[in-house]
Amino acid sequence: MTQQHKHIISMLVEDEPGVMTRISGLFARRGFNIDTITVGKTQTPKVSKIVITVKGDDRTVEQIEKQVNKLVDVFKTIEMKDDESVTRELCLVKVSLSNEKAKTDIMHYAQVYKAPIVDITPKSAIIQLVGKPQKNDAFLELMKPYGIKDISRTGTTAIQRGGNGEK
Amino acid sequence: MKGSEAIVKTLIGSGVHTTFGFPGGAVIPLFDEFLRFEGKIKNILVRHEQGAAHAADGYARASGKPGICIATSGPGATNLVTGIMTAYMDSSPIIAFGGQVSMSLIGNDAFQEADMMGITLPITKHSFQIKKANDVVPTILKAFRISAEGRPGPVYIDLPKDCQVGEVTKEAPKKVDIPSFKPVYRGNINQIKKAADMILAAERPVVIAGGGTIIANAAKEVTVLMDTFMIPTATTIMGKGIIPEDHPLAIGQVGMHGRKAANYAVINADLVMAVGCRFSDRITGNTSSYAEKAKVIHIDIDAAEIGKNIEVDVPIVGDSKSVLSDLIVVMNEKLKKKTETEWSKRMKELNQLCRCNMDSKKEPIEPKKLLFELNRILKTDDIVVTGVGQHQMFATHFIDRMKPRTFITSGGAGTMGFGLPAAMGAKVAVPDTNVFDIDGDGSFLMNIQELATLKEENIKVIPVVFNNSYLGMVRQWLEIYYSKRYSQVKLGRHSDFVKIAEAFGLGGIRVEKPAKIQDALKESIRSKETMVLDVYVEPESNILPMLPPGGHLKEAFGGCMNAKGVFF
Structure with missing residues (x-):
């Protein structure tokens, strides 16, 4: 069996109700697992962009791209290769502030990660991370010993580097 | 408005x-x-x-x-x-x-x-x-x-x-643009040239023509490849009729109930060119050992079908007709007409061996005998529609069709009850043609209410029901794979389709003797209204050859006795 990798697929779609259902329905029916999915408007009216991350071997991902491309509402799909694109994820994490040392440590780590603290109470702080998912993972790992109370992640979005537009 | x-x-x-x-x-x-x-x-x-x-x-x-x-x-x-x-x-x-x-x-x-x-x-x-x-x-x-x-x-x-x-207030457009919907018809010419070279260099090429060739109206192109370039040509069930099936190089259907010659060709070919076919599990059996000696060219209008089930050496995305006609032009530049090869001769021979004698005087009537009689009376333009089950596989196996769109069957879905209403629809589309519904008693009963529609709308089709009081295909599986433990396949007494037809105001004929089949067919064809032929057939006939699901094509067993031992 070929190797399973994480792939990021970006799709330009018609901004119609039901498009997300069609895409997620297609993934479910064909047995593809969605890791994350994000969606938003683009510079073109009535065109939205959906970015999906999936795990699979190259053949599976090729099949996903082809199947998605067949959907009438989809204009274009592009696989976002790591070295040719910028990928980011927003993550909000709520951490316990159990004692003074924890508080100092956490604020220090947040500073190193250039992650603002967006809310704070005597018992907890919410830290906002924006970065590659791997970087966010690493920060969350650091927070574990202090007690993570809640996490909200947007999932990965991505854009091609340089002159490679998608229009 | x-x-x-x-x-x-x-x-x-x-x-x-x-x-x-x-x-x-x-x-x-x-x-x-x-x-x-x-x-x-x-x-x-x-x-x-x-x-x-x-x-x-x-x-x-x-x-x-x-x-x-x-x-x-x-x-x-x-x-x-x-x-x-x-x-x-x-x-x-x-x-x-x-x-x-x-x-x-x-x-x-x-x-x-x-x-x-x-x-x-x-x-x-x-x-x-x-x-x-x-x-x-x-x-x-x-x-x-x-x-x-x-x-x-x-x-x-x-x-x-x-x-x-609600009121329509806007002027209606004459044409609509769908920016995200742009099907590709022309194939990539470099790929086509590569394919042409491979075909001409191949010693043992075979073409598999699927339903896509019928949809694309590519009968002429597929026939040229077979006839001019001497390439043995097999079809899938959905591709049946794309080539005249009495041609010596029309080697029949591939796959689970395929003709042995066709499966032999796929196993031994050094080149398989599949056109408008999606390599379903019923065609390939075990995919990892499928056509292992062959390079594969795959032509399909749906890019997602290419590489989905079978790895392909030369993928060509495009409409079968367009791609094949480009391909033929390229091949003609290099070679005008191919002569008989050892391979084409061998395939003709094997093909002939698979064409067994279908005539039989046995009682109850053998399914192949019924199709033998049907073949005698079918005209080129007549349309044969089928239900789903054993009778369907008998029909794909034993009925010869010469033209596209004259054989209509539920292939991918395998929907029982398809036959009668689909025959009705086909008749409405082509009213001057005889439309047969080859059906099984189980399948026919699933949409039998449409007899009322046929009567009221005066639509005449020719239902021929293989009545064996069994759900025959499942019974066959139970016989072969479950040592005859017939769970949920016995329908009990024969449903009386003559009386049912009469209840809907139509006629029907019961046929129990082989000698009576031809007359009954003629009467139903002559009849102004739909006339149901209720044919009692041998309840425990099997449709062979048969490939165990997921098996290697060479594991197909049974079939015409003439072919025994020659193949695998």
Whole structure:
């Protein structure tokens, strides 16, 4: 069996109700697992962009791209290769502030990660991370010993580097 | 103009003269318009919405044009689902209209409300919910394009009642643009040149022609490859009829119940060129050992089919007809006519060995004998539609068809009950042709209510029922793989299809003796009305050869005795 990798697929779609259902329905029916999915408007009216991350071997991902491309509402799909694109994820994490040392440590780590603290109470702080998912993972790992109370992640979005537009 | 009038006018403007449908609360405004447009368009009142969907499908497959079916909201529309899925699996262009409760009621669990957009999502090429009367015309125009262009398929249109009674205030467009829908027809010429070189260099080439060749009307091109370039040509069930099956190099059907010659060719070929075929599990058996000695060229209009099941050496995305005609031009530049090779000679020989004697005087009637008699009487243009089951595989195996669109069967879906309504739809599409429904007693009974439609609408088809009081295909599996533990396959006493036909005001003939088959067929063909032939056949016949599911093609067993020992 070929190797399973994480792939990021970006799709330009018609901004119609039901498009997300069609895409997620297609993934479910064909047995593809969605890791994350994000969606938003683009510079073109009535065109939205959906970015999906999936795990699979190259053949599976090729099949996903082809199947998605067949959907009438989809204009274009592009696989976002790591070295040719910028990928980011927003993550909000709520951490316990159990004692003074924890508080100092956490604020220090947040500073190193250039992650603002967006809310704070005597018992907890919410830290906002924006970065590659791997970087966010690493920060969350650091927070574990202090007690993570809640996490909200947007999932990965991505854009091609340089002159490679998608229009 | 009301939305409903706009719908009917758009249908008429798109060349529709017949629809298949069944009324209900949510489509009353729509059907009301049919009275006003009498003479220009007609709805055939089926007796079950499933019948409407299959009839539209039969119409589409016989004519190549989209077939239209209409049902009311809720249960009416859900009854279309099996038919929509059947059309989807075999890439048949139908447009299914389902009524819907008014927009203001959607989501309220209103009477006869069902989420048809959700239900049909995975079994349609595309679907639309009309949200206002002004959207009616552009949506229908889009549906016609989407269902028929590229790889055809069903389109579902959800039609809320208020959009039917609402006023259309905008001028209707003549044509619609669908920016995200641009099917590719021409194949990449470099790929085609590569394919041409490979074919000409191959010692043991074989072509597999699938349903895509029929959809693309590529009969001429496939036949040239076989005839001029001496390439043995096999078909899938969906490709049956693309080449004249009496040609010595037409080596028959591949796959689970394939002719041994065809499977032999695939196993031993050094080049397999599949055209408009999707390498389904019923064609390949075990994919990892499939055509292991061969390089594979795969031509399909749907890029997603290429590389899905089988790894391919030369992929060509495009319409079968366009790609093959380009291919033939390239091949002609290099070689005018190929002469007989050892391989083509060998394949002709093996093919001949597989064509066994079908005549038999045995009683009860052997299924192959019934098809033997049918073959004698079938004209080239006659259309054969089938149900699903053992009789279907007997028919694909033993009936010869010479032209595309003369063999219509539910291949991918395997939908029992397809035969009778699909035959009705085919007859409406091609009224001057004899349309046979080769059916099994189990399958026939599943949509038997359409006999009433045939009677009332005076549509004449020729149902030939293989009556063996068994669900024959499952019985065969139980005999072979479950040491004859016949669970849930015995239908008990023979259903009396003659009496059933009579109850619907039609005629029927019981046939129990081999000698009587020909007369009965002739009588049913002569009859002005549909006349059901209820033929008692040997209950425990098996359709062979047969490949164990997932097995290597060479594991296919049984079949014509003449071929024993020669093959594997």
